[in-house]
Ligand SMILES: NC(=O)C1=CN([C@@H]2O[C@H](COP(=O)(O)OP(=O)(O)OC[C@H]3O[C@@H](n4cnc5c(N)ncnc54)[C@H](OP(=O)(O)O)[C@@H]3O)[C@@H](O)[C@H]2O)C=CC1
């Protein structure tokens with residue numbers, strides 16, 4: 001039985017381990033907390049992150065990175081974005097041969113504002129990695145752990161590596177598409193969390209479906225503007241990892257970003273919200289990163305800016321909505337066709 005090392009034993013690392021175990025792989029699921037690793041190993045549960053789920057017995061919990069990596073044929077990283085670099089620093093001296101690196105992280109590194117595949121490529125020497133693949137799409141861990149039908153994309157500039165990742169995860173309830181646009185898949189997956197915070201705020205304020213549809217659609221427009229400027233293919237944003245993930249995260253009660261936004265919309269303070277969540281809410285730090293990138297690259301991102309101001313400048317969510325509605329009159333499509341023309345020119 002081939003072995004996969006899964007690093008990060010939160011909701012998503014655990015749910016993806018179940019998919020791999022269902023596909024016949026032995027999974028070594030690493031937690032940085034000893035008691036959690038022992039719970040997974042001995043009780044076959046992960047009560048904090050996926051209560052009421054029984055894990056297949058060939059998912060072995062471990063607190064030792066060396067044990068997780070021993071004999072593994074691929075590494076799946078599923079830690080919060082802010083922890084990615086430190087986990088890579090801990091594993092790089094333990095790698096004995098080049099490995100396939102896959103990550104399922106939807107965030108941008110705080111401070112450097114780098115995408116996760118860039119962080120992996122910086123930390124792991126080329127001689128120790130065969131390729132880097134990102135797995136992303138509309139996929140709440142809670143539903144995957146119930147084996148409900150789910151679709152995702154695996155993206156890499158190395159299409160063969162993406163196909164290998166597709167083979168690892170693909171099964172009758174987990175349908176996996178390949179994509180060659182790593183930038184678009186990573187930017188869509190990370191930035192949808194900011195819009196999901198906004199969706200929660202709208203619901204918390206008591207607004208309806210019109211406002212939510214507007215937020216999702218115009219949110220996607222500004223994500224696409226930034227993403228294409230960073231080199232993404234514009235069509236990626238209407239796929240699973242763009243529009244698909246926006247739909248699920250902005251409308252599902254499973255979404256931690258939506259739930260956090262909802263509490264903010266009802267007037268709770270950010271610190272209290274994050275404390276109550278007790279799980280990663282990637283959209284908060286990603287809002288900081290996207291706001292900084294938008295300023296640096298001179299991209300208009302009014303919704304991201306408004307959410308940033310609610311999170312960090314104490315702006316009331318209702319004031320943010322009012323200001324967005326009162327902005328200058330615009331054309332809907334012209335700025336997008338401009339980005340598309342730029343992309344076509346780049347590809348020529
Ligand atoms: N949940 C989901 O449905 C999905 C999540 N994702 C993405 O997956 C990534 C992980 O999220 P998710 O699993 O949901 O998060 P959770 O909050 O459920 O779990 C995070 C896990 O990472 C651990 N962790 C925190 N800091 C460190 C560190 N410094 N070193 C090692 N481990 C650490 C936590 O440990 P501790 O318990 O000690 O805090 C916990 O086990 C995020 O980028 C998220 O956007 C993507 C798709 C779906």
Ligand SMILES: O=C(CO)COP(=O)(O)O
Pocket residue numbers: 106137138139140141193196245248249254255256257258280281282
């Ligand atoms: O990315 C996700 C679903 O596709 C999970 O979103 P949350 O982190 O908001 O729960």
